[in-house]
Amino acid sequence: MASAAVAPAFKPITGMLRRGLILDLSIGLGLGFVFGNAFWYGYHMPRVNARDAHYRKLEEARAARQGN
Template sequence: MPIKPITGMLRRSLVLDISVAFGLGTSFGYLFWYGYHVPAVRKRDLYYSKLEDQRAANAAA
């Protein structure tokens, strides 16, 4: 009883693995960017803007 050859399994699993890797990588990239980076930069910019306003007020007074 011969075993039938397994054809296309490697290609199919390779395509699936690469697709999942790109999908998860993109998803976690967006999660990091919009979940951590953008709020942190916004908070930093607001802090420096407030600091600059205080310096301008002190210089004018």
């Protein structure tokens, strides 16, 4: 029995499909980076700073009560 050359199950990514794939990945990663930074610096960091200020105020009040 002669073995026949087996064709790949799919063709290589070329041309318009390749450009579209690169464009989609670039847009997806870019938007992910932008929205990730918007969340981090627009919501997360202000909440962390507010929390830290609250606990700093409580600690100062506790230290003042103890006379330190």
